Amino acid sequence: MDAIARRLLFRIGTVGFCLNLSELIEVREQVTGLIDYRHVDPLFSVIGALPFRRTMIPVVDLAGRLGIPSVSPDVVLVLSSREGNWGLLIDRVEGFYSATAMNDRPVPRLLQAEGWRCFNQITLHAGVPFLRLDLSACYAGVGG
Amino acid sequence: MSRKLGLFRLADCGYAVPLDRLLRVVDRGFCTTLPLIPDGMAGMLVLDDEIIPLLDSNWLPGVVVGKGLSAGFKVLIATEYGPVALPADTTVGIVAENRCERIVSGQETADFFPDSVNYRDNHYQVLNADIFMLSLIRP
Numbered sequence: 001m002d003a004i005a006r007r008l009l010f011r012i013g014t015v016g017f018c019l020n021l022s023e024l025i026e027v028r029e030q031v032t033g034l035i036d037y038r039h040v041d042p043l044f045s046v047i048g049a050l051p052f053r054r055t056m057i058p059v060v061d062l063a064g065r066l067g068i069p070s071v072s073p074d075v076v077l078v079l080s081s082r083e084g085n086w087g088l089l090i091d092r093v094e095g096f097y098s099a100t101a102m103n104d105r106p107v108p109r110l111l112q113a114e115g116w117r118c119f120n121q122i123t124l125h126a127g128v129p130f131l132r133l134d135l136s137a138c139y140a141g142v143g144g
Numbered sequence: 145m146s147r148k149l150g151l152f153r154l155a156d157c158g159y160a161v162p163l164d165r166l167l168r169v170v171d172r173g174f175c176t177t178l179p180l181i182p183d184g185m186a187g188m189l190v191l192d193d194e195i196i197p198l199l200d201s202n203w204l205p206g207v208v209v210g211k212g213l214s215a216g217f218k219v220l221i222a223t224e225y226g227p228v229a230l231p232a233d234t235t236v237g238i239v240a241e242n243r244c245e246r247i248v249s250g251q252e253t254a255d256f257f258p259d260s261v262n263y264r265d266n267h268y269q270v271l272n273a274d275i276f277m278l279s280l281i282r283p
Contacts, residue, residue: 014177108188108226109226110225111197122188124193124195129174129188129195
């Protein structure tokens, strides 16, 4: 099956998120002991660096950046960007699903806050909402 | 013909919505919060594959924040920005306005509550949805 037609669903706390499988390089589990916490940039919620394929990649704590409580963040999604690979710390992966089983909805005007936003759509899967991540917004500034 | 009002209560306060703006009242649907949403919003209600903004309780003068997601009922009203869900603890019913006693004592607590009525010894503030939406978009 074409990777673009599948999506990854995951959670941070009670909030569900969604991204295209084509944007994902790897899922790394049980990362707590692997992250080097000396590489910190609070401005962009970088909580440390993770060894990945003989390099160190920055790990972004999305929960901290969004101000939502996480439960047990021990999974990193390794993602690609123009500046290189980076990691997104999450609580758990919910699964990989076909995009054809999902409905994409715009974010209603009343739910759009001013300023920085990291999601641009709401995807419904079996009636449950997942926020469609704008990875470029999540990564903005991290590598700079 | 007298207009009709949908009556509901939240946190011991009574509220009324003109029937031409009242879409439906639900006690189901998936409610969840969202990060980085404007003040006054509790999150969203997913109903029949539609995403409906859910207001928190603090848009009501004197009502504490945080009852938006937990309220047992959601009152859906029509606005120019699409349907909006208001939290409600209980629903009272739909009554003709001429069966209510109009209150002119100036007890209204916000611009979007221009009128108040008394129905069966309970006070209900009548919501003007247009002014209400303006207050949300341009607080």
